[in-house]
Amino acid sequence: MDIVVLVSGRGSNLKAICEAYKTEKIKGKVKLVISNRKEAGGLSVAQEYGIPAEFHDPKAFSSREDYDRHLVERIRQENPDIVVLAGYMRILSDYFIDSFEGRLVNIHPSLIPAFKGIKAQKQAVDFGVRFSGCTVHFVTKELDSGPIIVQAVVPVNPDDDEKTLSDRILQYEHRIYPQALKWISEGRVKVSGRNVEVEGARYGELPVNPALEDF
Template sequence: MDIVVLISGRGSNLEAIAQAYSTGKIKGEIKLVISNRKEARGLKTAEKFRIKGEFVDPSIFENREEYDRFLVDRIKKEKPDLVVLAGYMRILSDNFIKTFEGKLINIHPSLTPAFKGLKAQKQAIEYGAKFSGCTVHFVTRDLDAGPVIVQAVVPITLDDTEESLTEKILEYEHRVYPQAIKWISENRVKINGRKVIVEGARYGTLPVNPALEDF
């Protein structure tokens, strides 16, 4: 499973994915990491794992569509099996999504369809939710609303802040994202409408997050 990863920030999910590749848990290669921010720490992570990293400056393009067309052409040169969004903070154009439809995944720090968009952890706390978590999903034109591959559940305590909940959720993000990529690489993931079936996955009930097999 050869992938291209898009980032905007610190790249902690990128690091978890890169570690899974480097230890052989996922077979294949991270062909390229692209950032829309020059200062993104994730570019240093790419360098650490000897992955090709590139900053593509949005300011030199006329609009989002032109920027995304450039990205599409650049990504296609790597011939990836999958395009992975790992903290990529730009809304994708319809053309980008259509080009990689079914081969484009994202992770969101809530149990979608709850708390879409920015600051999902803060939204969950302010709403008074008792549980939150993270969701790996296929990307569609609807923001944070694509078919769900895997979710991990995280309890929200009375003393949680946006920062503490973010850190608790991140621990699971770093497990479920590599897990989802591994499943896809093994050709175990099938989409039936909105339902995603993972052949042989161990699903079950709380309190354990039973879908996690290898991470």
């Protein structure tokens, strides 16, 4: 399964994905990494793994949709099976989402539908929940609300702040994102409306559901 990855930040999830491809846990390749931020660490991660990495400046375009149309054209040149958002911090236009419908995947640092949008970990701490976590999901036009592939549950401790909870959640992000992509690459992920089933997976086990296999 060939993918294109969009990043905005340090690229830690990208690194976990690249490592899964390097070790051939996922067959195929990461064909291109694109960032909307010139200083994004994810660009350096891509170069470390020998993957083409490009910065595309949103300021060069008159609107969000014009920028997204440009990105869609560039991504289509690579003909990926899946487009992966790995810490991509821009809200996508309807045009972009329609262009890759059913082939666009994201990870979010909460148990969606809870705590959508930015600073989800801070939202969880401020709200006083006992558990948070992370979610790999298909992207739809409603923010952080698409069909859920896999979630990991992380306890929120009384002394947690945004950073400590974020760090603990991130450990699971690095495990469930490559796992979800592997399931997709194997043709095991079936979507029916809002419901996602991973064929052959074990269900009902915490802290990760469906249960991890190779990661």
